[in-house]
Amino acid sequence: MKRLTLYLIGFIVISSLxxxxxxxxxxxxxxxxxxWANVENAYQRRGDLIPNLVNTVKGAxxxxxxxLTDVMEARSKATSTTIDANNLSPEKIAQFQQAQDGLxxxxxxxxxxxxxxxxxxxxxxxxxxxxxxxxxxNRISVERKRFNDAVQAYNSYIRSFPQTIIAGWFDFEKKGxxxxxxxxxxxxxxxx
Amino acid sequence: MTKSSILLFGIWSLFCxxxxxxxxxxxxxxxxxxxxxxxxxxxxxxxxxxEDKLSNYNDSTSSxxxxxxxxxxxxxxxxxxxxxxxxxxxxxxxxKDNGILILVAINDRRMNISxxxxxxxxxxxxxxxxxxxxxxxxxxxxxxYFEGLDQATSILMALLSGQFVAEPGARNxxxxxxxxxxxxxxxxxxIFLRSKGGGGRGGGxxxxxxxxxxxxxxxxxxxxxxxSGGGSFGSGGFGGFGGGSFGGGGASGSW
Numbered sequence: 001m002k003r004l005t006l007y008l009i010g011f012i013v014i015s016s017l018x019x020x021x022x023x024x025x026x027x028x029x030x031x032x033x034x035x036w037a038n039v040e041n042a043y044q045r046r047g048d049l050i051p052n053l054v055n056t057v058k059g060a061x062x063x064x065x066x067x068l069t070d071v072m073e074a075r076s077k078a079t080s081t082t083i084d085a086n087n088l089s090p091e092k093i094a095q096f097q098q099a100q101d102g103l104x105x106x107x108x109x110x111x112x113x114x115x116x117x118x119x120x121x122x123x124x125x126x127x128x129x130x131x132x133x134x135x136x137x138n139r140i141s142v143e144r145k146r147f148n149d150a151v152q153a154y155n156s157y158i159r160s161f162p163q164t165i166i167a168g169w170f171d172f173e174k175k176g177x178x179x180x181x182x183x184x185x186x187x188x189x190x191x192x
Numbered sequence: 193m194t195k196s197s198i199l200l201f202g203i204w205s206l207f208c209x210x211x212x213x214x215x216x217x218x219x220x221x222x223x224x225x226x227x228x229x230x231x232x233x234x235x236x237x238x239x240x241x242x243e244d245k246l247s248n249y250n251d252s253t254s255s256x257x258x259x260x261x262x263x264x265x266x267x268x269x270x271x272x273x274x275x276x277x278x279x280x281x282x283x284x285x286x287x288k289d290n291g292i293l294i295l296v297a298i299n300d301r302r303m304n305i306s307x308x309x310x311x312x313x314x315x316x317x318x319x320x321x322x323x324x325x326x327x328x329x330x331x332x333x334x335x336x337y338f339e340g341l342d343q344a345t346s347i348l349m350a351l352l353s354g355q356f357v358a359e360p361g362a363r364n365x366x367x368x369x370x371x372x373x374x375x376x377x378x379x380x381x382x383i384f385l386r387s388k389g390g391g392g393r394g395g396g397x398x399x400x401x402x403x404x405x406x407x408x409x410x411x412x413x414x415x416x417x418x419x420s421g422g423g424s425f426g427s428g429g430f431g432g433f434g435g436g437s438f439g440g441g442g443a444s445g446s447w
Contacts, residue, residue, distance in 0.1 A: 038439070128318045131443050135317030138271045142440035 021163060025172050028154040032175055033085045035143070035150045040082070042139040043100055047079045049136060050107070053129050057110065060119045067110050074106040088151075093176030107133075144178045151175045217273070218262070220281045224432040226256065231263040231298045238338040242345065247430040249349055254358040255290040255311075256433065257345055258283045261337075265297045270444045273297075274304040284308040284436020290356045291436035292348055294341065296332075303328055305344070306442040315351050321443035323347055332447040 054068050061068075081099035083092045120126050155174050158167035166172075221228055226246040227239050234242070242259060250256050258281070265273050274295040284291020289310035296303045305320040323344050331340030 042440075128321075131318045131321035132316075134271075135320075135441055135443060138275070138440035138442070140440070141272070142275050142438070 021166050022170065025154075025158055025163065025167060025170070028150070028157055029172065032088065032147065032150040032154045035147045036085050036088060038143040039140075039147045042136065042143045043078070046103075046133070046136045046140065047075055049129060049132055050075045050103075053110075053126075053133065056123065056126050056129060057114060057117075057120055060123070061114070061117050064110075064113055067106075067113055071103070071106045071110050074103040078103040088175040089173065090176030093178065097178055148177050151177055216266075217277050217280055218260070220433065224430050226250065226430050227259045229259075229261045231261045231296075233261050233296075233298060233337050234341075242338070242341060243429065245342075246345060250358075250430060252358060253352065253356050254285050254288065254434075255292075255352050255356045256284050256436065257292045257294070257348055258433075259294045259296075259341055259345070261296045261298065263297070264299045265302065270295065270297060270300070270302040270304045271306070271440070271442070274306040274442070274444075275438050275440050278306050278308070278436075278438045282433045282435035283438075284310065284434060285356075286435035286437075288356055289436045289438070290352070291433075291438070292352075293438075294344060296337070296341075301332075301446050302444065303332070303447070304442060304444040305348075306438055306440075308436045309439050309441070310356075310436070311352065312439070312441040314355050315348060315442075317441060317443050319351065320441075321445070324443055324445035329445055329447040 050071060054071060057064070058068060078099045081096055083096050114120050114126075157163055158172045159174070218228070218230060225243060227234070227243045229239055246257050246259070258278075260277065274293055277295065278291060278293040282291075283293055289308040291308040292311055292315065293306045294303070295306065303324060305315075305323060307315045307320060327343045327347065328340040331337070331343070
């Protein structure tokens with residue numbers, strides 16, 4: 001009986017030392033956390049473009065003040081909602097996503113409004129911003145997808161047997177995904 | 193008892209393998225080519241001219257500009273399709289991420305220039321967008337696909353000139369950990385099965401295991417099979433994609 005316990009302990013030690021157990025969890029955890037930084041960068045990039053966009057539109061569309069204010073408000077809300085990369089719980093991710101989705105929808109309303117202003121649409125500065133915005137939305141969707149993939153790999157790893165036991169001991173917790181909510185899975189329409 | 197823990201360890205390592213995901217995109221060309229005309233739009237001499245131009249550029253700078261022409265996007269968004277394809281093929285060098293993919297979908301009349309992470313600074317989205325609007329689209333509208341692609345690649349080369357240099361013979365790959373694990377797993381299982389079948393005295397303590405380890409056994413020659421599995425690239429021209437990564441930079445357009 002004593003021998004059996006010894007073997008059991010030996011087995012657990014070997015399995016957690018092998019790259020399949022604890023080490024893989026750490027690796028997957030780091031991967032997801034690192035990918036989170038890329039997601040934040042992409043969103044940050046979009047946040048940085050918006051003041052420029054608003055200024056370009058402002059000159060030609062004085063009467064659209066309320067929409068421009070909405071965009072700036074949504075932007076400040078989105079940029080102030082940051083979360084700690086060490087705590088990517090489903091609730092935190094949902095909170096972050098909600099703030100960013102608010103900005104996405106304000107932005108798409110602005111771009112729809114701009115369609116009525118031929119002056120803006122032919123403005124080279126605006127066309128360039130539009131190209132940058134489009135590229136930024138692509139970056140966001142790429143990084144989000146990679147984040148979701150990284151989280152999926154991590155979550156399914158820590159939740160499957162026998163890793164789930166080790167994950168429990170060392171507090172590896174489930175991370176959140178980006179959800180495709182209506183209106184957010186589609187980048188704001190910037191084609192005219 | 194040692195045997196059963198060895199067996200358990202063997203099974204454990206076999207179970208812990210990463211899964212490979214399949215995707216709905218064209219396979220990486222073999223032999224590798226930088227110009228891939230799946231829609232048969234370019235004629236042989238045009239294809240060769242572009243391939244030579246891009247392949248020489250790759251040799252001298254290590255930057256990889258790939259052209260992919262497909263009949264249809266099958267409902268995908270052009271930018272998404274381009275990024276996933278570029279990432280799957282690994283256009284550009286790993287670490288430098290200096291790849292560019294020019295994707296043209298003939299029936300959808302859509303095109304995209306995707307820039308690798310390392311190229312984004314030299315070919316910003318705005319620039320990619322201008323190449324599409326001012327160089328590719330006007331040519332494509334007149335059916336001059338070759339001219340559009342030829343001029344676009346020349347502009348891209350000029351933008352990247354001097355930014356990346358080729359390092360001769362820099363390509364070496366690390367030995368895959370998973371292969372080691374598989375071999376270890378099989379190894380332990382074989383040991384277990386052999387010692388069990390051979391000895392017939394299951395409960396024995398330490399001795400059978402020592403005996404098995406000390407015995408030179410005939411299966412060894414078969415290990416050689418593993419080394420033949422590696423892919424071999426290179427047949428004169430372009431040497432193969434280098435594993436560059438893409439993050440969604442670039443621009444799309446229609447004609």
